[in-house]
Amino acid sequence: MNNIKNILGERRTYSNLANTHDHSFAQLILPLQGSLFIKTASYQLELGETRLFFLPPQCQHTFYANSQNEFLVLDIPNFMLVKETEKLCGGLSIVFDERWQAIRLLMLSEIGYVSADSHNLTNLFRYAYSILQKNYTPQSIQYINANFQESISLQKLANLEGYNPTYYCQWFKKNTGMTPKAYIQSLRLQRAKELLAHTDFSILRIAQQVGYEHHASLTRLFQQHEKVTPRIYRQQSRNLAKK
DNA sequence: GCGGCTTAGTCAAGCGGCTC
DNA sequence: GAGCCGCTTGACTAAGCCGC
Numbered sequence: 001m002n003n004i005k006n007i008l009g010e011r012r013t014y015s016n017l018a019n020t021h022d023h024s025f026a027q028l029i030l031p032l033q034g035s036l037f038i039k040t041a042s043y044q045l046e047l048g049e050t051r052l053f054f055l056p057p058q059c060q061h062t063f064y065a066n067s068q069n070e071f072l073v074l075d076i077p078n079f080m081l082v083k084e085t086e087k088l089c090g091g092l093s094i095v096f097d098e099r100w101q102a103i104r105l106l107m108l109s110e111i112g113y114v115s116a117d118s119h120n121l122t123n124l125f126r127y128a129y130s131i132l133q134k135n136y137t138p139q140s141i142q143y144i145n146a147n148f149q150e151s152i153s154l155q156k157l158a159n160l161e162g163y164n165p166t167y168y169c170q171w172f173k174k175n176t177g178m179t180p181k182a183y184i185q186s187l188r189l190q191r192a193k194e195l196l197a198h199t200d201f202s203i204l205r206i207a208q209q210v211g212y213e214h215h216a217s218l219t220r221l222f223q224q225h226e227k228v229t230p231r232i233y234r235q236q237s238r239n240l241a242k243k
Numbered sequence: 244g245c246g247g248c249t250t251a252g253t254c255a256a257g258c259g260g261c262t263c
Numbered sequence: 264g265a266g267c268c269g270c271t272t273g274a275c276t277a278a279g280c281c282g283c
Contacts, residue, residue, distance in 0.1 A: 216253075216254085217253080231270065231271090244283105245283090248279105248281085250278085252275105253274100254274090255275105257270105260268090263266090
């Protein structure tokens with residue numbers, strides 16, 4: 001696709017046909033309704049109503065949707081981005097919090113106007129981009145976020161940052177307040193909780209989906225952190241949902 | 244960098260519920 | 264009651280973490 005000269009913002013829907021491509025401009029994708037599956041070099045995720053996604057230029061990505069959906073998409077020309085954006089070669093997924101909701105509201109009101117230039121949208125994007133830059137996550141943490149359901153070695157993570165494993169552990173703890181192992185576990189626990197609460201998958205299947213080969217590992221993880229087994233957790237969460 | 248301790252992952256055995 | 268399935272528990276091993 002050709003580069004663009006101005007920011008273009010519009011509501012878009014995505015079909016169920018998988019589409020793989022890249023483009024010379026960046027994209028900011030904010031959720032409106034439904035969900036969208038996105039796969040990049042670093043991410044493979046379902047973009048729902050709780051996260052937004054930034055796609056840097058030249059980032060090959062695949063997307064498709066299985067249900068009705070709508071997203072606010074901003075096409076951003078290259079000259080508006082700083083060079084650091086290149087580090088985000090696989091994109092960046094960010095929690096869609098109240099601040100982003102406010103930004104989305106303003107952007108939506110701006111794209112509703114027919115305007116000769118896109119000054120207001122440009123300024124809004126500049127503000128959003130400054131937040132986005134603060135959200136820049138180190139490459140190894142991006143890798144964990146995208147691949148926590150697979151086996152991840154400390155050596156691999158250390159290599160991504162160019163550190164040796166011992167120093168990497170110290171560096172990681174300084175940045176996140178926990179060890180790499182603990183961070184991976186917290187992601188797995190969170191995902192397992194969602195699957196237990198919202199699906200009828202067996203404990204074994206859930207364990208395998210979050211990165212364990214055996215369900216015993218998931219049982220122990222739950223006993224350590226939740227003081228109950230996965231099955232009891234599922235019962236409790238469904239009882240709460242009924243009330 | 245090393246050594247010891249801790250923890251995660253795996254395996255195997257066993258328990259309980261369900262079906263025939 | 265036997266067989267199957269899903270799940271839990273205990274023991275062992277290897278990797279990771281931490282203090283020196």
